[in-house]
Each structure stands twice: as structure tokens, then as C-alpha cells.
Amino acid sequence: MSIPKPPPDHCTILYFAAATSYTKKQYDHLPTPFHVSRLPDVLEERYPGIKSKVLVSCAITVNLDYVDLEEEADKDNDGLLVTAGDEVAVIPPL
Amino acid sequence: MDFDGARGSREVVELRLQIENLESRLATLKTQLAVAEKKDILTKSQDDFVAKPSIKPGTEDSHGALDFTNLKRGTLTEASHSRWPLQNEEYTRYGRQMILPEVGLPGQLRLKDARVLIVGVGGLGCPAAAYLAGAGVGTLGLVDGDTVEISNLHRQIAHSTATVGMSKVDSAIKYLSSLNPLVRYERHPEHLAPSSAIDIFSRYDLVLDCTDRPSSRYLISDAAVLTGKPLVSASALKTEGQLVILNNPPRSPRDPAGGPCYRCVFPKPPPAESVLSCGEGGILGPVVGVMGVLQALEAIEILVAGPIVSDASNGTVEAEPARPTLLMFSANSQPQFRSVRLRSRRKDCAACSSAATISRRSLTSGLLDYQTFCGTVAPVDMLPAESRISAAEFSNLPSDSRGVLIDTRDETQYGICALPGSINVPWTGDAKSWAAKASSLEDVARAHGPAHVVCRLGNDSQLAVKAFQEHTERFEAKDIRGGLRAWREQADPEWPDY
Numbered sequence: 001m002s003i004p005k006p007p008p009d010h011c012t013i014l015y016f017a018a019a020t021s022y023t024k025k026q027y028d029h030l031p032t033p034f035h036v037s038r039l040p041d042v043l044e045e046r047y048p049g050i051k052s053k054v055l056v057s058c059a060i061t062v063n064l065d066y067v068d069l070e071e072e073a074d075k076d077n078d079g080l081l082v083t084a085g086d087e088v089a090v091i092p093p094l
Numbered sequence: 095m096d097f098d099g100a101r102g103s104r105e106v107v108e109l110r111l112q113i114e115n116l117e118s119r120l121a122t123l124k125t126q127l128a129v130a131e132k133k134d135i136l137t138k139s140q141d142d143f144v145a146k147p148s149i150k151p152g153t154e155d156s157h158g159a160l161d162f163t164n165l166k167r168g169t170l171t172e173a174s175h176s177r178w179p180l181q182n183e184e185y186t187r188y189g190r191q192m193i194l195p196e197v198g199l200p201g202q203l204r205l206k207d208a209r210v211l212i213v214g215v216g217g218l219g220c221p222a223a224a225y226l227a228g229a230g231v232g233t234l235g236l237v238d239g240d241t242v243e244i245s246n247l248h249r250q251i252a253h254s255t256a257t258v259g260m261s262k263v264d265s266a267i268k269y270l271s272s273l274n275p276l277v278r279y280e281r282h283p284e285h286l287a288p289s290s291a292i293d294i295f296s297r298y299d300l301v302l303d304c305t306d307r308p309s310s311r312y313l314i315s316d317a318a319v320l321t322g323k324p325l326v327s328a329s330a331l332k333t334e335g336q337l338v339i340l341n342n343p344p345r346s347p348r349d350p351a352g353g354p355c356y357r358c359v360f361p362k363p364p365p366a367e368s369v370l371s372c373g374e375g376g377i378l379g380p381v382v383g384v385m386g387v388l389q390a391l392e393a394i395e396i397l398v399a400g401p402i403v404s405d406a407s408n409g410t411v412e413a414e415p416a417r418p419t420l421l422m423f424s425a426n427s428q429p430q431f432r433s434v435r436l437r438s439r440r441k442d443c444a445a446c447s448s449a450a451t452i453s454r455r456s457l458t459s460g461l462l463d464y465q466t467f468c469g470t471v472a473p474v475d476m477l478p479a480e481s482r483i484s485a486a487e488f489s490n491l492p493s494d495s496r497g498v499l500i501d502t503r504d505e506t507q508y509g510i511c512a513l514p515g516s517i518n519v520p521w522t523g524d525a526k527s528w529a530a531k532a533s534s535l536e537d538v539a540r541a542h543g544p545a546h547v548v549c550r551l552g553n554d555s556q557l558a559v560k561a562f563q564e565h566t567e568r569f570e571a572k573d574i575r576g577g578l579r580a581w582r583e584q585a586d587p588e589w590p591d592y
Contacts, residue, residue: 002428016422017334018368026427057364059420059436066359066417066437089434091422093308093360094329094336 003027011086013043018092022054023047036062036080037073039088059091122179125200129207129400179203184276188230201398202230208397209233211298211323213286213314215262216240217372217382218328218389219304220252225390227270231397233278234270235298238262239285249379286310288457288464291317300396302389303327306372308363309464315340315356316462319347319446320454326392327356328385331375333425335385338436339392339418341446348448350439353416358440366469381425388421415439474553481559482573488546489585497543497570500532502554503578511590513548513581521554528558529565544570552577 006012006029013028020026023046034042039060044051060067063086072079082088178185180202185192192202210231212219215238227234242253242265250262257265263283270279282294286305295301295317303314303325311327318325324342328335338359345352372382415438422432445452456462488496501508502521512518519532532538538545545568549555555573562571574581582589 016424017331018364053365053368057360057362059359061434064432064434066435068437068440089432091336091420091434093311093364094331094334 006085009084011082011084011088014087014089016089016091017094018054019050019058019090022050032086033081033083035072035077036060036067036082036088037069039069039082043090054092055090057093059093061089061091063087064089119177122199125203126179129200129203180206181276184230187274187276191229197398200400204397204400205230205394206232208300209235209298210300210302210393210397211235211237211295212302212304213237213310214304214306215250215252215266216246216304216306217249217330217377217379218306218386219302220250220266221383221386222302222304222328222389222393223266223270224252224273225387226393227274227277227279229390229394230274231277231393233280233298235280235282235294236263236266237282237284237286237294238266239283245373249377249382251383286313286317288313288317288462289460292321292454292457295321295323298323300393301325302393304386304389306331307468308369309468311356312363312467313457313464316445316452317457318344319355320452320457322346324353324396325355326389326396328389330382330385330423331370331372331377333378333381335381335423337385337388337392337421337423339396342396342418343416347446347450350415350441350447352439352446353418354437354439355443355446357445358438358443359420359436361440361443363468366471369468369471378425381423384423474556477556477559477573481563481571482556482575483546484575484584485580486584488574489581495543496546498538498541498545500538500545500547500558502547502549502558507550507592510592511578513578516548519558521549521558525557525561526565529561532558532562533566533568538568544572546572546574548574548581549577551579 003012003014003026009032010029011032013030015023015026015028028046030042040051040055043055060069062080062082067080179199180188184202184206188202191197192199197205208231210226210233212223212226212234215223215236219236219238223234223236238261240262242250242257242260242262244255244258246253247255247258252266252269253262254265254269257268260268261283263281267279267281270277284290286294291313301314301318301323303311305311305314306329311329315325315327318341322341322344324344325340326337327340328337330336340353340359341355342353343351417438418436419433420436422434424430424432439446441447442449444450452462496515499513499516501512501516501518503518504520505518508518508520517535517537519528519535519538522528522531532545545562547555547558547562549558552573552575555577559571559573562568576583578589579591582591
């Protein structure tokens with residue numbers, strides 16, 4: 001299955017492995033912008049429990065580049081912003 | 095034709111032949127010299143940061159470090175006696191890869207000189223070992239404490255129906271020896287333990303993580319960092335796989351230019367209850383096969399490329415921090431392969447940073463408990479005896495006392511085999527919504543007598559009975575203890591054992 005382009009002002013979230021099982025989806029289109037460090041909270045609203053059951057151990061990439069959410073959170077407002085058209089991947093260890 | 099042109103003078107032909115022979119001998123010597131020089135540089139640079147292994151001489155088994163030294167010496171002497179650096183059979187056997195400019199004679203000699211350790215001889219380790227043996231890696235060490243089961247055979251291609259029950263290490267060596275008897279195979283028929291990991295890793299040049307659980311991934315990564323070995327790590331479950339090369343280049347733990355380790359990428363292990371084995375989650379043979387084959391490819395590339403002489407050692411240029419890629423394979427996605435760029439070493443990594451807290455001593459002394467770090471799942475035993483019934487008892491109940499039988503496995507497993515009259519309500523993980531769904535089904539609501547709940551192994555069914563008791567009016571619900579596995583053992587030996 002190929003992933004369609006997101007609507008305007010949305011990004012694509014790709015789910016892999018346990019994240020696919022938990023969301024029962026391969027992808028989501030979410031409204032932007034938001035700070036990448038907020039990703040766990042954004043997903044928790046849609047999928048209660050995902051933070052502690054899946055996201056805690058995941059690697060996150062934005063546009064194919066690894067992002068450390070804790071490091072980004074420490075930067076406050078200077079942290080990486082997810083904007084329209086970005087592709088975020090949620091990668092649990094297999 | 096050459097033959098006709100050369101016929102003129104026999105002397106010219108003979109002289110040409112002699113020159114050709116001498117030139118090829120010279121080329122061989124130059125190659126050997128280049129390989130030996132590079133190896134020298136590597137050994138020196140490794141000695142700089144790798145502490146002397148704490149192995150006491152004389153305590154090794156037959157594959158110990160002393161043996162290793164003798165083997166190396168032996169190879170060199172053997173080569174210098176012969177006109178060619180490889181045996182005739184080796185040119186024929188490896189010719190198809192040796193004629194690639196990426197390999198050539200120097201690459202083949204490096205493969206022959208290499209010692210590779212494969213941890214886990216299952217779905218990943220079997221194809222990885224087969225291709226590395228085929229390629230002529232000099233020494234292959236195999237670590238696995240399991241024995242071959244018939245449920246392994248759809249994906250673990252080095253094992254066979256005839257070796258079911260045999261140790262996986264011995265079964266694989268049986269297969270690999272018939273594939274390529276020129277490789278030296280070293281047996282480690284045990285589960286890798288923190289106490290022995292450093293000792294074993296020290297004897298090899300490169301490590302492949304072909305295991306299937308988080309606790310072994312962290313242990314292997316830590317041991318690879320502490321012994322300065324590059325690590326080719328792969329994993330596979332269901333229809334997906336991951337591949338990453340860690341600790342490459344294998345710089346000292348304080349050097350940020352070294353490649354990141356598993357802890358840098360995944361500092362926190364997944365919650366234990368979310369970890370599925372291949373037996374629980376399922377695995378498609380070619381998916382894990384493709385990942386194991388890719389591991390062999392990466393290992394060959396690393397070995398053939400030889401040691402990297404970094405600019406930093408010349409004191410001129412500061413080496414860039416290494417950032418490897420994580421390759422993800424997903425059989426059902428489009429595209430099937432995706433590759434993302436990972437981070438460099440984590441500044442506060444417990445294993446490979448200057449703030450590292452994990453040491454050789456913490457591994458060998460058993461201070462680090464990888465099971466505890468990754469958590470364990472205790473078997474579910476949450477119901478009082480009156481809410482449970484054994485499979486044998488249930489099978490003896492008259493049909494009018496059986497009430498309604500609910501099977502909580504997923505639709506796919508239910509489709510493989512189901513008890514007659516059972517109703518499939520897959521366990522969702524959420525007690526309230528599951529109970530609401532189950533009790534709303536007409537067959538469940540209408541049924542007289544208790545609801546009996548069954549699953550594959552008897553864990554989910556207990557959770558489901560509890561959900562019934564807590565969230566519905568239906569208090570009479572009983573768990574069939576031990577699930578359908580117990581049903582097979584106690585009531586129906588012909589029940590499919592999938």
C-alpha cells in the first residue's frame with residue numbers, strides 16, 4: 001500500500017511494527033505545525049495508552065532523520081517544528 | 095591466434111612465460127604486503143584503546159585466544175610456501191566473487207583472515223552464516239543454546255527435518271560444513287551470558303546480532319562496544335525487518351567519532367508485555383531470510399573494505415561523527431525498503447559515551463541484569479479456583495452444562511482451528527470495551543449457564559473472564575486453564591499444534 005500525500009497544512013505520520021499494531025494504521029495525516037517534542041502527547045490524544053505502551057521505546061525520525069525528543073524538548077521553542085508536508089516515522093525496536 | 099604468432103620462437107615463448115610467472119608472483123607478494131601492513135595498522139590502533147582481555151592464559155577452551163594466534167601464524171607460513179596465496183580450490187570456489195573489482199584477491203584474503211561471530215542461529219543466523227561460509231570467511235563462530243524444532247524449519251534454512259532435536263549450533267555446522275568445508279567453525283552451544291560475552295567477543299573481528307529479544311540486543315551491543323567490534327544487527331517479526339550497523343567504526347567509548355551503539359538508538363527497552371516472540375507474533379520466512387542475507391552482505395562489505403586508516407590518526411583532520419542508517423523492510427508497504435539516517439553517539443550513552451557506566455567488570459561480574467533491565471512477564475494467574483476449569487473437566491461436561499464457549503484468539507488463529515459451537519470474540523487488550531462487545535452478542539446474552547472462555551495458552555482468557563466479572567452482569571464466567579494447548583494435551587491429541 002502506498003501512502004497518499006497529506007492534505008494542505010498536514011504532515012504524514014508513518015507507523016511501523018508495534019506502532020502499526022497499536023494504531024491499527026500504517027499512517028495518519030495530522031494538522032501542523034507542532035513541536036516534535038509534543039508528538040507523544042499528540043498521539044496519546046488519539047490513541048490512549050500509546051505513550052507508555054509503544055512510544056517510550058521508539059525511535060522517531062522527521063524527513064528520514066533521527067530526532068531525539070528529549071533533546072528537542074530541552075530546546076523549548078527552538079526545538080524542531082513539524083510543518084506541512086513533513087514525514088514523521090514512529091519506529092519501535094523490532 | 096596467439097598460439098600461431100608465438101610459434102616462431104620457442105625461446106621467446108618460454109621467456110614470456112617466465113616473466114609472466116614472476117610478475118604474478120610479485121603482484122601476489124605486493125598484495126600480501128598491503129594486507130599485512132593494513133592489518134598491522136589496525137592491530138596497533140585497536141591496542142591503543144582496547145584494554146588487554148582479562149583472559150588468563152591456559153584457561154581457554156580449544157577455541158581460545160592461544161589457538162587463534164597459532165592459526166594465524168599457520169596461515170601465513172602455509173601461504174609463503176606456496177606459489178599462490180590461496181589454494182587452487184579456493185580460486186575456483188570464490189572466483190565468481192573475486193573477479194568483482196570490489197573484492198579481488200585482497201578482499202578474498204581479508205575474508206579468509208576474518209573471524210566472524212554469529213549470535214543466534216535461527217531465522218537470521220542461518221542465511222547469514224550460509225552466505226558468509228560460502229564467501230570464504232576464514233572462521234565462523236556460532237552461538238545458540240537452543241535445539242532445532244520442527245516449527246523452525248519454515249525459515250531457519252540451515253536446519254533440516256533430520257536435525258530436529260539437535261543443538262542449533264551443531265545442526266548448522268553440519269549444513270555449513272557440507273556447503274564449505276574450508277571454513278573453520280567454532281561451537282558455542284550456549285545462550286550468550288554477560289559473564290562470557292566479553293571473552294567470546296574478544297576472539298572475533300566482527301559480530302552479527304541474529305537474536306530475537308531485547309535483553310540479548312542490549313547485551314550484544316554492550317559487549318561489542320567494550321571489545322571494540324563492529325556489530326551488524328538485524329531483527330524481524332511478522333512481515334517487517336530492521337537492519338543497522340552499530341559501533342562502526344569501533345572507536346573507544348570516549349571517542350565521539352565512533353559509530354553509535356544500540357543504546358544510542360534505542361535507550362529504553364520496549365515494555366516487556368508488548369514484546370512478541372516469533373511464536374506469538376508470527377514470522378514470514380522470506381522476511382527474516384532477506385534480513386539475514388542483508389546482514390551477510392554488510393559483513394562482507396565491512397571485511398572486504400579492510401581497516402579504515404582514519405585521518406585523525408595522522409593528527410590532521412578531526413573525524414566526523416559516524417551516523418549510520420537504519421534500513422527498514424516491510425513486506426506489505428510500498429516501497430518495501432526505507433532507510434533513515436540515525437544519530438551519532440549519544441553524549442550520555444551508558445555504554446559508548448565518556449559518561450559510560452557499563453564496563454567489562456560490570457558484565458563479567460554479573461552486576462548488570464539484562465533481564466531486569468528489559469523486564470519480564472510473569473505468567474498470568476489472576477483468577478480464583480472457582481473461576482477456572484481444566485480442559486479435561488470441560489471436555490467431560492455434558493453439552494447442556496457447557497453454557498456458551500468464547501474463544502478470544504484473533505480471527506486468523508480462530509480460522510486455523512476452532513472448537514465446535516465456540517464464538518470468536520478477539521481479546522482487544524481493553525477490558526471494558528471487550529466485555530461490552532462480548533455481552534452484546536446475542537448468543538452470549540441468550541445462553542444459559544456459565545460463559546467458558548478459551549484462548550491459545552490461557553493468558554488472555556483469564557483477562558477476559560475478569561473483564562466479564564468486572565464490567566458486565568454476567569458473573570458466571572470460567573477460564574479454561576492453559577487454553578487450547580491444554581485442550582490438546584488433556585482432551586484431543588489430534589488438535590492442531592500450530
